Amino acid sequence: MSHVKLKTMFICLMLVVALAVPGFAQEDVIKIGLITSLTGSVATYGQSVRNAVTMGVDDINAAGGINGRKISLVILDDKGDATEAAQAARRLIDRENVAMILGPVITPCVMAVAPIAQAAGLPMLTPTGTGDQITSIGDYIFRGAYKDSFQGRIMAQFAAENLGIKEAAIIYDVANDYSVGLRNAFKATFEELGGKIIAEESYSTGDTDFSAQLTSLAMRNPESLFIPDYYSTAGPILMQARLLGLDSVMLGVDGWDSPDLSALAGGFEEGGYIVNHYSADVDSEVTQNFIARYTEKFGQAPDALAALGYDGVLIMASALEAAGSTDPEALKHALGTVGDIDAATGVINMDPEGTPIKSAVILRITGGKWELVDRIDPIGR
Amino acid sequence: MAWHIMALQQLINGLALGSVYALIALGYTMVYGIIKLINFAHGDIYMLGAYFGFYAITVLKLSLVPAVLTSMAGAALVGVLLERIAYRPLRNSPRIAVLITAIGASLLLQSTAQLVFGASFKPFPQAIPFRRIQLGPVFITNRQLLIFGVAVLLMVILHIIVHYTKLGKAMRAVSMDKEAALLMGINVDRIISATFAMGSALAAAAGILVGMYYNRIDPYMGMMPGLKAFVAAVLGGIGIVPGAVVGGLLMGVAENVVVTIGSSTLRDAVAFAILIVVLLFRPNGLLGKKGIEKV
Numbered sequence: 001m002s003h004v005k006l007k008t009m010f011i012c013l014m015l016v017v018a019l020a021v022p023g024f025a026q027e028d029v030i031k032i033g034l035i036t037s038l039t040g041s042v043a044t045y046g047q048s049v050r051n052a053v054t055m056g057v058d059d060i061n062a063a064g065g066i067n068g069r070k071i072s073l074v075i076l077d078d079k080g081d082a083t084e085a086a087q088a089a090r091r092l093i094d095r096e097n098v099a100m101i102l103g104p105v106i107t108p109c110v111m112a113v114a115p116i117a118q119a120a121g122l123p124m125l126t127p128t129g130t131g132d133q134i135t136s137i138g139d140y141i142f143r144g145a146y147k148d149s150f151q152g153r154i155m156a157q158f159a160a161e162n163l164g165i166k167e168a169a170i171i172y173d174v175a176n177d178y179s180v181g182l183r184n185a186f187k188a189t190f191e192e193l194g195g196k197i198i199a200e201e202s203y204s205t206g207d208t209d210f211s212a213q214l215t216s217l218a219m220r221n222p223e224s225l226f227i228p229d230y231y232s233t234a235g236p237i238l239m240q241a242r243l244l245g246l247d248s249v250m251l252g253v254d255g256w257d258s259p260d261l262s263a264l265a266g267g268f269e270e271g272g273y274i275v276n277h278y279s280a281d282v283d284s285e286v287t288q289n290f291i292a293r294y295t296e297k298f299g300q301a302p303d304a305l306a307a308l309g310y311d312g313v314l315i316m317a318s319a320l321e322a323a324g325s326t327d328p329e330a331l332k333h334a335l336g337t338v339g340d341i342d343a344a345t346g347v348i349n350m351d352p353e354g355t356p357i358k359s360a361v362i363l364r365i366t367g368g369k370w371e372l373v374d375r376i377d378p379i380g381r
Numbered sequence: 382m383a384w385h386i387m388a389l390q391q392l393i394n395g396l397a398l399g400s401v402y403a404l405i406a407l408g409y410t411m412v413y414g415i416i417k418l419i420n421f422a423h424g425d426i427y428m429l430g431a432y433f434g435f436y437a438i439t440v441l442k443l444s445l446v447p448a449v450l451t452s453m454a455g456a457a458l459v460g461v462l463l464e465r466i467a468y469r470p471l472r473n474s475p476r477i478a479v480l481i482t483a484i485g486a487s488l489l490l491q492s493t494a495q496l497v498f499g500a501s502f503k504p505f506p507q508a509i510p511f512r513r514i515q516l517g518p519v520f521i522t523n524r525q526l527l528i529f530g531v532a533v534l535l536m537v538i539l540h541i542i543v544h545y546t547k548l549g550k551a552m553r554a555v556s557m558d559k560e561a562a563l564l565m566g567i568n569v570d571r572i573i574s575a576t577f578a579m580g581s582a583l584a585a586a587a588g589i590l591v592g593m594y595y596n597r598i599d600p601y602m603g604m605m606p607g608l609k610a611f612v613a614a615v616l617g618g619i620g621i622v623p624g625a626v627v628g629g630l631l632m633g634v635a636e637n638v639v640v641t642i643g644s645s646t647l648r649d650a651v652a653f654a655i656l657i658v659v660l661l662f663r664p665n666g667l668l669g670k671k672g673i674e675k676v
Binding site: 208263 | 390394397398499513520591596601602640
């Protein structure tokens with residue numbers, strides 16, 4: 001009788017200990033959720049972001065954490081799909097109880113997650129999302145990258161003013177906010193500066209055959225062709241364009257930046273120009289230090305997505321430190337006000353509107369490498 | 382440039398795309414002709430063919446022709462296994478059961494491919510150099526030429542097999558009347574397997590051609606072309622081999638016309654509008670005979 005009682009008590013005690021210990025351990029860490037695209041049509045973006053974010057978090061933990069608390073990461077794959085991204089967000093909020101969400105990587109996924117985070121009152125920071133509409137979803141939504149309207153304007157200005165281009169054609173994805181936003185911004189600025197858009201063609205996400213559109217464009221023989229899309233589509237378009245006789249100056253965006261672009265474009269990306277978040281040629285200590293360590297750790301040079309991922313961690317860390325806690329209200333306020341962050345993509349000043357004030361670069365593909373052509377400082381927002 | 386040159390150039394593009402549809406449609410139509418099954422997993426066999434070709438070139442280091450043959454053989458094997466495992470046990474079940482199984486098989490192949498090959502978009506190894514051949518005012522790329530060449534060659538071989546060999550005779554016999562063929566001593570199971578093998582091999586060839594032409598493959602690449610090739614088969618008259626070719630070419634050209642003069646967003650809509658129109662006004666297809674369905 002007393003034996004059974006003892007046994008029951010023992011089991012109860014074990015249960016209490018088992019339940020309590022992780023509870024105690026959790027008090028000491030700050031749990032951060034990372035939603036990224038490890039597979040799917042934009043897999044190289046997500047892998048770069050994951051690599052850089054884990055590297056950044058390891059750095060913080062090695063240096064003793066934030067206000068004495070270490071960061072633990074919960075990484076979920078959204079496959080570049082908005083539905084999967086929304087499910088990942090639900091899981092992070094409902095089951096993992098994270099203090100903040102980093103990611104997702106691409107605009108369509110961010111647009112699916114942002115309303116969920118906003119409704120839950122949980123701060124989120126997409127290190128890479130550029131769609132203009134992202135930050136207008138609410139005051140809990142922040143990003144670490146520039147906006148598409150900024151990016152499209154910069155490319156149009158560069159084409160018109162630096163390259164002296166008078167005529168441009170555009171081919172874009174009507175089913176993707178990112179592509180449409182960039183097309184609108186490019187078109188508006190290019191025409192404002194006296195340029196002419198002589199032809200426009202479109203396609204939908206998932207299309208692989210662009211021969212009809214590109215043949216129509218080739219007949220107009222445009223001086224330049226603007227292709228605002230991710231590498232997995234821009235690559236095949238570049239190849240098919242050259243095969244079908246288009247020899248325009250190819251103009252691109254940050255979405256082109258991927259180690260897979262060259263294979264997908266069959267080498268025809270050579271000579272193209274893009275706007276990007278950062279260049280490996282920038283002579284800054286933080287940038288060069290980041291490049292060296294990333295290259296050593298992952299065996300390949302970081303692309304812009306990696307740099308943005310790393311900077312996302314820096315912004316998050318500054319905000320957590322400034323807030324002094326993981327209270328969502330305090331963290332939200334800190335994310336909108338931290339500044340002078342010396343990061344891999346340059347100096348970052350956050351803004352309560354959600355978009356940082358930072359610079360952009362123009363790169364040219366020469367001999368298979370991205371070469372720095374120009375650096376543009378922010379001109380308002 | 383003048384509009385007629387543009388039209389000619391677009392015609393070439395359309396025929397290239399149409400040849401691909403035709404190759405896939407042949408598999409649909411052959412299988413339908415013989416067991417009255419719409420094999421919805423056929424588009425995924427085409428996807429597998431592209432991946433087999435990808436690995437034959439990158440891992441086995443084969444050159445283009447042996448890679449195409451390896452991939453066709455691999456896809457043929459998958460096709461035969463698919464029939465053996467998923468369709469044969471249901472041969473005497475209601476047709477809707479087999480149809481649902483086919484959709485299941487399609488999803489299974491897609492998910493397995495995603496698991497095995499990864500979900501990322503893969504660039505296809507460009508086994509031949511890029512070239513453009515000028516034909517008067519228009520030109521044709523060597524990839525388009527390759528598509529035409531391979532498609533015509535495979536169709537000729539298929540025609541010879543169906544009309545001039547014992548296997549072809551047996552296939553036609555099974556297609557006409559399964560029981561009677563069985564009574565004549567034809568091994569119906571073997572003939573059905575052979576039909577699946579041939580249809581799958583043609584789809585695999587199409588997969589590689591598309592990989593080289595568009596330079597991008599992924600586990601879901603078979604969905605849309607599979608559905609459109611199905612429309613092509615219905616357009617030409619499902620179960621009729623030349624009908625698949627005519628239907629495929631027409632679909633390819635129609636899509637290019639729509640994108641050129643209309644909007645690219647209507648591309649898929651037009652493909653399926655064709656299906657509805659055909660089913661309403663000529664349910665037996667362009668080359669189909671008007672016949673009364675036996676009840």
